[in-house]
Amino acid sequence: MQIFTDPQALAAQCRAWHAAGEDIALVPTMGYYHAGHEDLMAHARGLARRLVVSLFVNPAQFGPNEDLESYPRDAARDSAIAESRGADALFMPEPGAMYAPDHATWVEVPQLAKGLCGASRPIHFRGVCTVVLKLFLLTGADVAVFGQKDWQQQAIIRRMARDLNVPTRIVARPTTREADGLAMSSRNVYLTPDERAVAPQIRAALLAARDAAVAGETDAGRLKALVLAHWAERLPGGQPDYLEIVHPESLEPLAVVDGPALMACAVRLGKARLIDNILLRS
Ligand code: PAF
Numbered sequence: 001m002q003i004f005t006d007p008q009a010l011a012a013q014c015r016a017w018h019a020a021g022e023d024i025a026l027v028p029t030m031g032y033y034h035a036g037h038e039d040l041m042a043h044a045r046g047l048a049r050r051l052v053v054s055l056f057v058n059p060a061q062f063g064p065n066e067d068l069e070s071y072p073r074d075a076a077r078d079s080a081i082a083e084s085r086g087a088d089a090l091f092m093p094e095p096g097a098m099y100a101p102d103h104a105t106w107v108e109v110p111q112l113a114k115g116l117c118g119a120s121r122p123i124h125f126r127g128v129c130t131v132v133l134k135l136f137l138l139t140g141a142d143v144a145v146f147g148q149k150d151w152q153q154q155a156i157i158r159r160m161a162r163d164l165n166v167p168t169r170i171v172a173r174p175t176t177r178e179a180d181g182l183a184m185s186s187r188n189v190y191l192t193p194d195e196r197a198v199a200p201q202i203r204a205a206l207l208a209a210r211d212a213a214v215a216g217e218t219d220a221g222r223l224k225a226l227v228l229a230h231w232a233e234r235l236p237g238g239q240p241d242y243l244e245i246v247h248p249e250s251l252e253p254l255a256v257v258d259g260p261a262l263m264a265c266a267v268r269l270g271k272a273r274l275i276d277n278i279l280l281r282s
Helices: 007-019 036-044 076-083 124-139 150-161 188-190 192-198 201-214 222-235
Strands: 001-005 024-029 050-055 089-091 142-147 169-174 240-246 261-269 272-281
Touching: 001 007, 007 024, 007 050, 007 089, 007 124, 024 036, 024 124, 036 050, 036 076, 036 142, 036 169, 050 076, 089 124, 124 142, 124 150, 124 188, 142 150, 150 169, 150 261, 150 272, 188 272, 201 222, 201 261, 201 272, 222 240, 222 261
Parallel strands: 001 089, 024 050, 024 142, 050 089, 142 169
Antiparallel strands: 240 261, 261 272
């Protein structure tokens, strides 16, 4: 596995692979790998001749009071994991190599970024889209793999790629979970033992809502009330940031669940802000 810190050196290697007729899969990450990242890499490994993994804690997607400084990092361990998962290249740029001091160009999909996580993280998806498009342009990736835990992110990236005629195919992988159902996240490391013990109730409540939808409940308000009551009883300390039912592609809020519907949430638990989602109907 080659390690690149210089964007132009990575781009040159990717051009050489393409010139040799080799296609490229990309897994963009911010590091501190868990089994969910390994699943993305393992899946991507099977999609193309060459696998590029990027590891960049992208400052542009963190708001002023967010956890950019404290975001967990372990480059040595991550590099060993990427290599063991068959990466041909690991791209680990410094922020200055990705953003000039007078960087002024942003990519936005405001219609899809206004709700859900975007409501409390107003610049987040602008930062995500900008860095992901940079990665697509640098690598010329034929395919890129993202996790469905960040449902809104993959929906926005899909729309960005469609609207800008980016030829990279976007593949989404199901959320990887701990045995008790908690969605894997690098931020789970912020949880105290007591918070970790109750955190699976986030998912348990979403499953109860899906069961209710499958049993015939179509009223979005009642489905959300069921989840909030579950958390009030079984998730001590949990502060819902949002709980919404939306169309899975347009991300527009739904009042009635009579077709494709996604329930998505973010919950603050101690220092962690945890997100999860479930398809109520597909
Ligand atoms: O999902 C993430 O880890 C990040 O948002 C991404 C896609 C790597 C962009 O920085």
